[in-house]
Amino acid sequence: MTTRRITEHLPFGEKRDPRFFGQDILSVSQFDRDDLETIFAVAHEMYGIVERIGSFDLLKGKILTNLFYEPSTRTSSSFVAAIERLGGSVVQINNVTYSSVSKGETLEDTVRTMESYTDAIVLRHPEKGSAARAAAAAAKPVINAGDGPGEHPTQALLDAYTIREEMGTMDGLTVTMLGDLKYGRTVHSLAKLLTMYDVKINYVSPDILEMPESLVAEVDAAGIEQHATADLDEVLAATDILYVTRIQKERFEDPSEYDLVKDSYVITPETLSGAKERMAVMHPLPRVGEISTDVDSDPRAAYFRQMEYGMYVRMALLALVLGRA
Amino acid sequence: MTTRRITEHLPFGEKRDPRFFGQDILSVSQFDRDDLETIFAVAHEMYGIVERIGSFDLLKGKILTNLFYEPSTRTSSSFVAAIERLGGSVVQINNVTYSSVSKGETLEDTVRTMESYTDAIVLRHPEKGSAARAAAAAAKPVINAGDGPGEHPTQALLDAYTIREEMGTMDGLTVTMLGDLKYGRTVHSLAKLLTMYDVKINYVSPDILEMPESLVAEVDAAGIEQHATADLDEVLAATDILYVTRIQKERFEDPSEYDLVKDSYVITPETLSGAKERMAVMHPLPRVGEISTDVDSDPRAAYFRQMEYGMYVRMALLALVLGRA
């Protein structure tokens, strides 16, 4: 399937995939497994091209608005590098709150102004639903780069793509999610995406930070085997993907409770001694102690590669929505 | 005239118009009608090229300094997109006040430093006369993107160009300016530019926000027919261009006075039912209620197209001062 797809859309620029061309990227739930395969196949091609030649002019002349109502340097930089590696350029707008573009102006008006200058808009905004509002106002593609408590679909896509690149496949894998599973937006989105594949999911967290029941039910409805525990050791040996997230002290009413659990959720070289030789440790970054820096040199430490894969996924999405893949 | 001019300077890059090459853009009063025709003709070509191919490499290798001492994301973004659509690039400098470039440094020194790196400078600065000071210090072109209570010539040019694109001509039109005509810099500059054409101008505003007498006298001296009223209905039916500006509550000593008038100056679909079928509603944006969003889908709503035309005018100015048109 993937291979056929790659053949289909080569050479670049001669095919406009109607599932993506001119479309918005708002939520992981807009994609079926076939769509994901397309995105990952194009991302993989981007990977290969960047490895070989660094950049190419697939989107030369295209201009992206990077519209950030709240700071997210990592996501913003990743999109900037993505469009630049494709020969395009950027209009960067930071801290919109303090800028004249937003002086009492609605998000819709700002977006319509920016689409009159540029070819697509990446939007980061603190309000849930803001990306959908922007997309409704704009004729040009809007990519949701995080709408507060809503979604951050390109993060979920890069997480899934990382698993695929690291392990070669998704099917048959055991994915263990660790840390704050209650509030962590990334693990929620990833769990949803994984329902499209044949995986087993383990949840490892303190009691008070367990995966929300509604999400567990949703994953269960897709026939995915799930297992929850507070003890990583119970599931580590069978784990293919260990997805680590940060546990924030503020989540605990009683600070001493935090002190009790925190060390059980820190990954060290000792932790990994009980893990498979072929495994990938992921983290959305930034980390603050959840993974010891001593782990960085372990080949299983995949979190910096994960950042790089993120750029390839964003290159793929930009190429697809702009009709060049 | 326009047609001849277009022929004259094609192909791009083979002619350097001495009226523009290496010159500064500081004030609308530096242009005569012939200059305006040239700017609009080049802007119209830019429009056509962007419609067909998006971007092209007319200014490839040229670098623009976007030097903003106060925020103006709309103007800044428009210039960034303009130079990027011409294949050039940008050194963006925001919030100069907080940056080391300005630590006690004079505007002149900053400008001379930036011209040692780049090919032209767009300057936004809160002080009247700052653009002229910068231009005096710099050997390279300086474009005034607003010098406080001074001028904002590229805004005036884009307003005039919008009228020309929307109506095909300027001559014979009735232009109605609505709202705060006393403090609105955009309507003052536009009125000055319109004196070069055969138009009629209506002013619609509350008494306390009328067009300044000095400007009325200047426009009168050019033989332009003018009419002032507080009632839009009186002039709407004959209007070709309705230029709306915001009325700020703070302009009124007595808030209740504001409440009395504000609704008479809000454009709704009902308002437009009394207007010509071929008419253009303009607004410099941002708007805060002066034009109902229900108007946006009316073909006469020209304010977002106005933003787009602004980019073409800035592309034209950059090409002209850098000697490629």
Place this chain on the structure above:
Amino acid sequence: MTTRRITEHLPFGEKRDPRFFGQDILSVSQFDRDDLETIFAVAHEMYGIVERIGSFDLLKGKILTNLFYEPSTRTSSSFVAAIERLGGSVVQINNVTYSSVSKGETLEDTVRTMESYTDAIVLRHPEKGSAARAAAAAAKPVINAGDGPGEHPTQALLDAYTIREEMGTMDGLTVTMLGDLKYGRTVHSLAKLLTMYDVKINYVSPDILEMPESLVAEVDAAGIEQHATADLDEVLAATDILYVTRIQKERFEDPSEYDLVKDSYVITPETLSGAKERMAVMHPLPRVGEISTDVDSDPRAAYFRQMEYGMYVRMALLALVLGRA
């Protein structure tokens, strides 16, 4: 030597100088005279190319991270213009302290993230040693653009290159450093670089702002003739390069002491009447009164040319570390 070198590495892109390719630029002390000659020769070629054609595509497709933990618009802009004149592009990160990339994240993690997106990193950071830490974490080249009280090697290189361009050579020159020689990082670094050449150095400063003894000893050990005085007149007539720095009022415990000396260290046209006809006045900028603006039109006023030379030096460094010179 220089000539041979130029021949050796032409045409651009066919030779990767192993002394520079993939290397970090952390300190002036990492270079020997031969290295400097290479940098200056490549910078001189950049100068010639920019003079003739403005920009060229030597680093097309290369992306630079400009990572600024503290503002330095001049240095930042210089690097942006440098990579853009070489056809490359930038991911600009300002005010990292307030950005999510740094929320508790270590410098090392930020740097590893950014190198996963881009090809080289320019780092400005307030802590001494930060550039070396970043370079240890990164596989890709890191260029130190100032690490607080540490070094600012590209400033020292551009100062030395300015002398070379202005006078044609370094050897045989008398360099006079004026102002705050105690705290001025630029004069310290320049003095170190000059030990590789056959020069004489004069130090002119108030007693309390004299060149540190350790540095004088280091320069002496290299066999360089040095002379310290509080009186510029004593050495001006024999001076080829007059390097002026700012004296900050805050350095004086007693403000009246500052008032006593400050005027003796201001350069005016009268000052220059006692200087050689062929001489260069340099200043790292910004200046705040140390050099009268009346001096600007004197052909010996080299400080704005110095800014421009800085761009060529940075173009050279980028081309060298990225393996295209």
